[in-house]
Amino acid sequence: MAPTVDALEELRQFCNRIQVLPEPVWHEFAAIWQPFSAKRKTILTAVGETERYLYFVTEGVQRAFYTGDTDKEATIVFTYPFSFSGVADSFLTQQPSRYFLETLTRSSFIRTSFQQVDELMNKHHAFEQLIRKAVAFTLAGVLERQIELQCFSAEQKFRSLLKRSPHVLRLIPHKYLASYLGIDATTFSKLLGTVRL
DSSP states (O other): OOOOHHHHHHHHHHHHTTOOOOHHHHHHHHTTOEEEEEOTTOEEEOTTSBOOEEEEEEESOEEEEEEOTTOOEEEEEEEOSSSEESOHHHHHHTOBOSSEEEESSOEEEEEEEHHHHHHHHHHOHHHHHHHHHHHHHHHHHHHHHHHHHHHOOHHHHHHHHHHHOTTHHHHSOHHHHHHHHTOOHHHHHHHHHHOOO
């Protein structure tokens, strides 16, 4: 089954913000996607599995999270429409994942395989540039978040989240947002009641 025109148009708009692909390259890229859906609380990738897919989210919310020896979860990242999803480092290196990727809500995607992405990167310099730029933007975001986690107070982290992504308060359960910020649920609730931007 082919993806919908709407899903591919959203993908194209998303990619165009990173780099516009030449028309023939775009058509090859568009041709490698397949629709996929998953129920709420489905593990898409488990620790120890190698991420085989690059997802583009068209509906729903997902999270990647780490579980340590104490079984305490640390939410690493959220994905939602319209963005890429998957365990990025595992996908790009084809090494086992150290994280879980799960759906928080019923989710719809289009997805493609590592092999198909790798073939296009080897075939088209413009496509390889798109992937490299996407990875660079992701790395910049990860480093910014690292600074927030290590140097910001709970209130500063909360304000930063609201400024960057105010819509997440209604999309994502607050316990997961607290985990993402590295603060406890009680502190998150207090900040929710007192902080205004």
